[in-house]
Amino acid sequence: MPRFDGQTVLVTGATSGMGASHVRGFHAAGAQVVIAARDHEAATAFATDLGPSAFAVRLDVTSEPDWTAALDEVSSRFGPLSVLVNNAGTQHPAALIEDTPTEVWDRTLAVNLTGQFLGIKHATPSLREAGGGSIINIASTMGNVGQAYYAPYVASKWALRGLTRTAALELGRDNIRVNSIHPGVVATPLITESLDGGPAIGDLYSPAPFAVPRLGTPEEVTALVLHLASTDGAFATGAEFVLDGGLLLGPALAA
Incomplete structure (x- = not known):
């Protein structure tokens, strides 16, 4: 029997990078996969490629009405949720704190922190109905250290650690587990492509000094x-x- 046979999995930010990899991984393992993204056209095309065990929902993770509508659609289509992967995230151009526009701070925390809070809030009743399940929050190694020029992103990922631990304490008796994954430098567009014509984040991190001297892959995170x-x-x-x-x-x- 496939590993996730009969289970329904919702992945946010699911049309590219790590999100798309997670969708493919769960689908290959037998899950019914909900592809949640702001780009509904791309999500729908992805779901069509995967077949009837996948479908797309339009979801801006910062919108509470979007979360309510998405979970209602999941319930009517596939039944209760077994797994939520809070993958959606955003990065911002490098800037000193004193040069960071307040709207960049607000938007980064809205997507990276409030979006995951809303996911936990709205998925919990469905997970409880399923008899329990798993919530996985995608954080970052930047949530473990300070990093010059990326204060909003760093702050959002540090806060996500506290949110994850608190949710785990609140939901444990419902048989709902909550964990976070902190990827390092993974070869996705968020890392390898420039946001503002300046250097890409990946350009700031040479993997040469790493114990494993290379970039990670989305598939390794998916595993x-x-x-x-x-x-x-x-x-x-x-x-x-x-x-x-x-x-x-x-x-x-050194070798």
Whole structure:
């Protein structure tokens, strides 16, 4: 029997990068997958490619009405939710705090933190109806350190750690596990492409000093997502899983 046979999984920010990888991973493992994204046209095309066990919902994660409508649609189409992957996130152009527009701060926290809060809030009744399940919040290694020029992003990811732990405490007795994954430098457009004509984030991080001296892949993050969402990860909740090739460890010994 496929690993997620009969389970319904909702992935936010699901049309590209890590989100698209997570969708494919769950779909291949037998899940009914909900592809949630602001770009409904792209999400619909993706769902069509995957077939009848996938469908698209339009979802701006910062919008509470969008979350309500999305979960209602999931319920009518597939029944209660078993897994929520809070993957949607945004980055911003590099800037010192004193040069960061307030609207950039507000937008970054709205997507990266409030969006995940709303996901937990609105998915919980559905997960409870299913008899329990798993919520996986995609954080970042920037949520473990300070990083010059990226104060809004760093702050949002630090706060997500506290949100994850609190949700795990509140939902444990409902058999709902809540964990966070902290990817390092993963080869996705968010990392490899410039936001404002300046250097891409990936350009600021040479993997040469890492213990594993390369960029990560979306599929490697997906493998951890699937583990945590499955019964293999049944004893993990409120935990933080760093997947960074050793970035946070500091420089490795030279070969």
